Amino acid sequence: xxxxxxxxxQVISIILQRLLQNPFASSxxxxxxxxxxxxxIGGYVLLKNVQNLAHQLAGTPQISVFLAxxxxxxxxxxxxxxxKEHSAIDRIEFVPRDLALKQLQVSTGLSDVxxxxxxxxxPDAFIIYPTALTSQQLELLRDDLKSWSKLEHVxxxxxxxxxxxxxxxxxxxxxxxxxxLLSFALVAITFNTIRxxxxxxxxxxxxxxxxxxxNGFIRRPFLYFGIIQGLFGGAAAWLIxxxxxxxxNISLSPLNQLYASSxxxxxxxxxxxxxxxxxSTYLGWLxxxxxxxxxxxxxxxx
Amino acid sequence: xxxxNQVYKRYPGxxxxxxxxxxxxxxxxxxxxxxxxxAGKSTLLKLIAAIERPTTGSVLVKGQNIxxxxxxxxxxxxxxxxxxxxxxxxLFDRSAFDNVMLPLxxxxxxxxxxxxxVRAALDKVGLLKREKANPIxxxxxxxxxxxxxxxxxxxxxxxxxxxxxxxxxxxxSNEIMSIFHSFHQVGVTLLIATHDESALQHFPGxxxxxxxxxxx
Ligand SMILES: Nc1ncnc2c1ncn2[C@@H]1O[C@H](COP(=O)(O)OP(=O)(O)O)[C@@H](O)[C@H]1O
Ligand SMILES: [Mg+2]
Numbered sequence: 001x002x003x004x005x006x007x008x009x010q011v012i013s014i015i016l017q018r019l020l021q022n023p024f025a026s027s028x029x030x031x032x033x034x035x036x037x038x039x040x041i042g043g044y045v046l047l048k049n050v051q052n053l054a055h056q057l058a059g060t061p062q063i064s065v066f067l068a069x070x071x072x073x074x075x076x077x078x079x080x081x082x083x084k085e086h087s088a089i090d091r092i093e094f095v096p097r098d099l100a101l102k103q104l105q106v107s108t109g110l111s112d113v114x115x116x117x118x119x120x121x122x123p124d125a126f127i128i129y130p131t132a133l134t135s136q137q138l139e140l141l142r143d144d145l146k147s148w149s150k151l152e153h154v155x156x157x158x159x160x161x162x163x164x165x166x167x168x169x170x171x172x173x174x175x176x177x178x179x180x181l182l183s184f185a186l187v188a189i190t191f192n193t194i195r196x197x198x199x200x201x202x203x204x205x206x207x208x209x210x211x212x213x214x215n216g217f218i219r220r221p222f223l224y225f226g227i228i229q230g231l232f233g234g235a236a237a238w239l240i241x242x243x244x245x246x247x248x249n250i251s252l253s254p255l256n257q258l259y260a261s262s263x264x265x266x267x268x269x270x271x272x273x274x275x276x277x278x279x280s281t282y283l284g285w286l287x288x289x290x291x292x293x294x295x296x297x298x299x300x301x302x
Numbered sequence: 303x304x305x306x307n308q309v310y311k312r313y314p315g316x317x318x319x320x321x322x323x324x325x326x327x328x329x330x331x332x333x334x335x336x337x338x339x340x341a342g343k344s345t346l347l348k349l350i351a352a353i354e355r356p357t358t359g360s361v362l363v364k365g366q367n368i369x370x371x372x373x374x375x376x377x378x379x380x381x382x383x384x385x386x387x388x389x390x391x392x393l394f395d396r397s398a399f400d401n402v403m404l405p406l407x408x409x410x411x412x413x414x415x416x417x418x419x420v421r422a423a424l425d426k427v428g429l430l431k432r433e434k435a436n437p438i439x440x441x442x443x444x445x446x447x448x449x450x451x452x453x454x455x456x457x458x459x460x461x462x463x464x465x466x467x468x469x470x471x472x473x474x475s476n477e478i479m480s481i482f483h484s485f486h487q488v489g490v491t492l493l494i495a496t497h498d499e500s501a502l503q504h505f506p507g508x509x510x511x512x513x514x515x516x517x518x
Contacts, residue, residue: 007410207391210353211452212381213408214374301353 034236190287230284
């Protein structure tokens, strides 16, 4: 057992030496693989970030109802009662116009602007939390509320989130297609690298077969090469994305200051990073395996 | 140890290189295979090492029939054989030491034990001082001896040599034949193909002579 481990370790160290002997060619291959992988993975990272942002902003779907200016307290009480009795509404929250102004001041950081106002431009409002959640049901409720008197403006806040969701779906599909295509490219790169290696080591393979090497023994270094190249390629993709995010976050910081927000792009989670490395390693192995099974059996000693 | 039964070998293209060969080589025998160039000596050796398969008839090596041998079993047959090639088939991307190490790596030998065995094999052929040299820096005779060291490092029971002295002058040939003779003395079965009949006079051993693919 120790011996088997030693043999595998030896194969790996030979391959690392071989990579180091040819640093330019090896790193070129690894960088190409890294770039190929970083495109779909980068797309995935951006989508994840947009999705996070959307969730932060959207929360659960709400309907905001703004009352006509000058609606009397009696009328407000009547509307409030009617809303509470509505079957599609879970609960409501009344936001008096003074409170709305204060919230605006606090949450948006526009305190200077608000302080400069001579009168409150905001209407009284209700925030409605519906029981129904599908966009169709929400739109039905919105249309119903629109027909009520004294409700000047009805706004379905989740509408844009739904549009964003559709857009994200489209983005995910695009990333998926890109990932499939570039995975194929990665397999092809490894396939070809291994093919060239087999050709240049033809003599060694023949001799090894003549002195009793099993197919497994002959295959092993090529498979390990594919695995190591895939792993390094995945790591290169990770670094490329990390570096790009760093640049993007630096360019985001003036924007953040302007809006007093703290939004920054997040890199892959640990799980996603490990999946990336695992996947690129698998693709490297696959390319090597395909190449070896294509080319090795043709080499027979004479 | 080795047994041929009515063996025919026809190469693709139709040329019949071996015709109706039947013979047996016992364990520990030292046998010379002679005949003119093109007589079929190399073909015969290739049949024993399962590099080629017989067209008809049976070739038995240590009781195993080469014709029906599964390709997965092939490596294990070859580990019992030491092969010495006329063109050496040494690898020039590594040292003499590493060339001799290769068969042991293939068998998965313990590293420290292998190093000892490699040095013993190099010592046997008188190349211990050249272990770090690249084979390309060795003379023809030294390359042939290195090839022999690689063939015996695994302690095979059968040693096959295809014209091991083919390109060497007589001083070197005698040296190499003496090495083979010393293996014979420790019980290895040897089959040495040569078109140089003078070795037969200097060393004991039976001769098998081929002429146009037939045994005389
Ligand atoms: N792979 C091959 N395909 C076709 N003919 C071959 C092949 N190998 C050898 N031969 C022919 O078989 C005959 C015997 O060859 P070989 O066994 O190499 O003879 P020797 O080793 O005695 O010189 C020769 O005529 C040679 O041309
Ligand atoms: Mg020959």
